[in-house]
Amino acid sequence: MSAENTENGGSLADRISKPDEASQPTPTTTTTETPAQPADDGAGTELQGSALQEPEYKVEVKLSDLQADPNNPLFSVKSFEDLGLDERILKGLSTMNFRKPSKVQERALPLLMHNPPKNLVGQSQSGTGKTAAFVLNILSRVDLSTEELQNTPQALILAPTRELARQIVGVVQLMGQFLDGLTIGTAVPADASARPTRMSAAIVVGTPGTVQDMIKRRILNPTQLKVLVLDEADNMLDQQGLGDQCIRVKAMLPRTIQVVLFSATFPAHVHRYAAKFAPEANEITLQHEELTVEGIKQLYMDCNSDEEKYANLVQLYGLLTVGSSIIFVKTRASAAEIEKRMTAEGHTVASLTGGIEGSRRDAVIDAFRNGDAKVLITTNVLARGIDVSTVSLVVNYDIPETINPSRKREPDFQTYLHRIGRTGRFGRIGVAISFVSSREEWDMLRQIQQHFSCNIERIDTSDWDEVERIIKKTIKNSRAQAQFAQQQ
Numbered sequence: 260m261s262a263e264n265t266e267n268g269g270s271l272a273d274r275i276s277k278p279d280e281a282s283q284p285t286p287t288t289t290t291t292e293t294p295a296q297p298a299d300d301g302a303g304t305e306l307q308g309s310a311l312q313e314p315e316y317k318v319e320v321k322l323s324d325l326q327a328d329p330n331n332p333l334f335s336v337k338s339f340e341d342l343g344l345d346e347r348i349l350k351g352l353s354t355m356n357f358r359k360p361s362k363v364q365e366r367a368l369p370l371l372m373h374n375p376p377k378n379l380v381g382q383s384q385s386g387t388g389k390t391a392a393f394v395l396n397i398l399s400r401v402d403l404s405t406e407e408l409q410n411t412p413q414a415l416i417l418a419p420t421r422e423l424a425r426q427i428v429g430v431v432q433l434m435g436q437f438l439d440g441l442t443i444g445t446a447v448p449a450d451a452s453a454r455p456t457r458m459s460a461a462i463v464v465g466t467p468g469t470v471q472d473m474i475k476r477r478i479l480n481p482t483q484l485k486v487l488v489l490d491e492a493d494n495m496l497d498q499q500g501l502g503d504q505c506i507r508v509k510a511m512l513p514r515t516i517q518v519v520l521f522s523a524t525f526p527a528h529v530h531r532y533a534a535k536f537a538p539e540a541n542e543i544t545l546q547h548e549e550l551t552v553e554g555i556k557q558l559y560m561d562c563n564s565d566e567e568k569y570a571n572l573v574q575l576y577g578l579l580t581v582g583s584s585i586i587f588v589k590t591r592a593s594a595a596e597i598e599k600r601m602t603a604e605g606h607t608v609a610s611l612t613g614g615i616e617g618s619r620r621d622a623v624i625d626a627f628r629n630g631d632a633k634v635l636i637t638t639n640v641l642a643r644g645i646d647v648s649t650v651s652l653v654v655n656y657d658i659p660e661t662i663n664p665s666r667k668r669e670p671d672f673q674t675y676l677h678r679i680g681r682t683g684r685f686g687r688i689g690v691a692i693s694f695v696s697s698r699e700e701w702d703m704l705r706q707i708q709q710h711f712s713c714n715i716e717r718i719d720t721s722d723w724d725e726v727e728r729i730i731k732k733t734i735k736n737s738r739a740q741a742q743f744a745q746q747q
């Protein structure tokens with residue numbers, strides 16, 4: 260397989276998870292003068308919110324800021340009101356059905372909102388509400404008191420893909436929907452025909468290359484920026500292309516900017532680097548054994564060949580459509596091939612990979628969010644951050660792997676965790692099934708299991724009725740769904 264079409268995560272040299280960059284930036288600016296609809300952007304749908312219960316997990320906080328005194332009542336907040344947030348932001352949260360802060364929000368928000376601002380490196384499991392943490396900090400720091408300020412970039416959020424950047428824009432829109440004059444700009448690669456325009460928004464969310472390009476062309480003024488957030492920070496800093504772009508962007512920003520790094524994973528070597536990128540940061544960290552999400556049932560299936568992988572996927576189709584599901588494959592080519600083959604056999608599936616033009620990608624992810632497409636075949640491009648609450652099943656058609664410095668294949672632990680984290684979001688239950696078709700893949704899965712001290716159970720494919728029973732039971736007996744049902 261050529262490196263040309265792989266989209267694995269991790270260090271750049273051996274893979275091409277193309278950062279989402281093209282030559283022309285597309286800044287789009289939206290205002291939220293009128294309340295936004297809780298739409299298809301992954302945030303604030305009726306089903307979510309505090310109706311769901313968070314799994315139990317510990318959050319360790321390391322403070323470099325002596326002022327952030329653990330005895331201070333704001334060190335950890337039990338309610339959004341305790342933070343002294345603007346009434347209009349509280350109203351936004353309540354419209355989104357966010358009744359109380361999640362564990363990471365409880366810890367991170369006081370540190371983030373503390374004055375004078377301090378940097379933060381924040382880690383917590385996938386689907387535990389990191390986005391709201393950094394968005395709330397930004398909303399409470401932007402000054403929208405004059406028209407000029409409303410049109411001047413004051414906060415910048417960088418994300419590795421256009422899908423994630425657009426999703427974050429949706430969260431900002433919803434959370435800030437009652438803030439008069441709030442303007443939000445999206446800086447992601449444009450389709451070839453689009454003309455670059457000036458970014459005049461208070462909050463800018465974009466991918467690093469496009470933002471870098473816009474600052475260089477002087478169509479994004481960085482001088483008034485107060486907050487810089489890197490979402491999926493380990494991934495952004497660890498990949499040569501993205502990492503370089505992030506560094507170049509940061510070098511063009513005011514020196515006093517508050518730097519906020521968030522991710523579910525921070526492998527040791529990136530953590531060291533992150534500490535340099537966000538000097539003297541407060542830290543919220545987790546051990547890797549603590550990173551798996553309790554609500555995700557992890558299974559694997561033995562497949563004797565690639566053809567059997569495909570046959571198993573087709574067998575699973577009925578289950579894939581119980582909720583929504585994401586099938587992760589290694590290459591763009593295999594995503595396209597599986598889509599073509601399944602479609603020809605009468606199944607409804609969609610695919611989204613880095614090779615597709617931006618507007619088409621937007622249409623596919625939007626269709627997936629609103630349920631028009633229920634089965635999405637993709638590469639690692641969607642492994643991180645994507646928050647679609649209906650995803651009940653994730654399939655690792657190929658085990659995520661990386662090439663180590665001695666050019667050997669090895670499991671990509673971080674990507675495994677991020678991929679399976681597309682389900683089981685915020686206390687929901689989900690199923691992750693990994694297909695194993697070789698001794699090497701089996702060995703990699705075993706290492707993943709050891710690394711996270713988790714249990715990945717074998718599922719016997721000789722009896723499909725039984726397979727169906729087990730998976731349906733897990734999906735349907737979800738604690739979250741049961742709780743939701745109780746509240747109806």
Ligand SMILES: Nc1ncnc2c1ncn2[C@@H]1O[C@H](COP(=O)(O)OP(=O)(O)OP(=O)(O)O)[C@@H](O)[C@H]1O
Binds near residue numbers: 358359384523685
């Ligand atoms: N305090 C809260 N109350 C209710 N729902 C919440 C709260 N915080 C976050 N959520 C919801 O939980 C879901 C997951 O949040 P989010 O996408 O921010 O997770 P994350 O930690 O960034 O995950 P990932 O590591 O996968 O990027 C979202 O649908 C969000 O709307």
